[in-house]
Amino acid sequence: MTKYKEIIATLRQKDNALAEHWEEEIDTIIHKLKFLTADAIPSVCIIDQNNNFQINQSSLLQEKVKIAGGTLVDHFQEDIAIFIIIQRDESLYGVIPDFINLQSGTKAIKNNNIYIIQTEQFDIQEDNYLQDVEILAEIIQPKYFIFGHNDTNWIKFDLN
Incomplete structure (x- = not known):
């Protein structure tokens, strides 16, 4: 069982309407992307400022x-x-130039695809699971999703 299904099952015991909302939202995201070709699924590297720019791969x-x-x-x-x-x-913002210089050969840096998640709750609590997925969907597949988190919970870091 996936984690989001576990969260929904637990949520169902407390608030069935909210659980149904979460399930519908996540299922909609999954369905919209169901027919993406392999080349339309980008490789994503998530790093945490608190972890000395190491890759978060939980x-x-x-x-x-x-x-x-x-x-x-x-x-x-x-x-x-x-x-x-x-x-x-x-x-x-004081240390990001060093990171960019270290990774200057990557496709992401060359194509100006650097994003900063600014919400303190990102990937911290299960209660934020749906919001985390929405933030990631807006960043990773912007042609398909607009949830209104841009400029509130995340920004594009423009190299130009």
């Missing part, structure tokens, strides 16, 4: 990225299509 985050239409990578490689940085404090 199984829960892998599930969220997959639902959102991407593939989470577990090591730095040139064909990374999207970098997502989880911001934990304002010092990020």
Whole structure:
């Protein structure tokens, strides 16, 4: 059983209407992306500012990225299509140029695909699972999803 189905099962015991809403939203995302070809599913690298820019590869985050239409990578490689940085404090903007220089050969940097998640709750609590998936879907598959989290919970870091 996937984690989101476990969360929905638990939520059903407390608030059936909310559980149905979550299930419908996640199922809609999955259905919209069901017929994507392999080349339309980008490789995604998520790094956490608090973890010295190491890759976050938790199984829960892998599930969220997959639902959102991407593939989470577990090591730095040139064909990374999207970098997502989880911001934990304002010092990020002072150190991000060093990270960009280290990863300048990647597809993500060359194509200006760097995103910063600014919400403090991202990937912290199960209660935020749906919001996390929505944020990731907006970033990873922007042609298909607009949930209104841009400029509130995440921004595109523009290199130009």
